[in-house]
Amino acid sequence: MKEFLQDDIFFMQQALREAQKAFDEDEVPVGAIVVLNNKIISRGYNQTEKLNDSTAHAEMIALTSAYNYLGAKYLPEATLYVTVEPCLMCCGALYWSKLAKIVYGASDEKNGGLRFFTDKQGNILPEKWPFHPKTQLVKSVLADECAMLMKTFFQSKR
Numbered sequence: 001m002k003e004f005l006q007d008d009i010f011f012m013q014q015a016l017r018e019a020q021k022a023f024d025e026d027e028v029p030v031g032a033i034v035v036l037n038n039k040i041i042s043r044g045y046n047q048t049e050k051l052n053d054s055t056a057h058a059e060m061i062a063l064t065s066a067y068n069y070l071g072a073k074y075l076p077e078a079t080l081y082v083t084v085e086p087c088l089m090c091c092g093a094l095y096w097s098k099l100a101k102i103v104y105g106a107s108d109e110k111n112g113g114l115r116f117f118t119d120k121q122g123n124i125l126p127e128k129w130p131f132h133p134k135t136q137l138v139k140s141v142l143a144d145e146c147a148m149l150m151k152t153f154f155q156s157k158r
């Protein structure tokens with residue numbers, strides 16, 4: 001079993017709370033938060049149905065809120081926690097955010113954007129790194145909990 005930082009676990013739990021809000025509103029349950037200096041500065045959850053906007057992903061909402069909070073267009077000292085692997089669109093937004101660290105929970109084999117940058121074993125190719133060169137990536141924090149929320153949501157749709 002992988003060992004994770006206690007802070008990463010705590011903040012992923014907070015992102016899961018955001019995902020639960022999406023679930024409760026009948027949205028795909030993905031949640032995200034942005035943390036700076038050990039403080040949550042923004043939150044977001046999927047709102048594509050509510051806003052009738054296919055770009056209203058949790059990451060996009062959390063990033064926009066963080067930019068507004070700081071009055072800045074980059075987040076070089078912040079960390080994004082998101083419950084599910086970012087899609088290709090969100091990977092692009094995360095690249096431009098220049099985040100220090102991205103932490104995600106469950107992998108998304110169908111819609112996850114990282115598959116476009118990996119080899120056959122799933123390792124991200126250094127020459128295809130999709131984020132800012134200084135951005136650190138941490139995968140699978142509370143992956144089971146994050147995946148279970150998604151599975152429960154989609155089972156209820158069938």
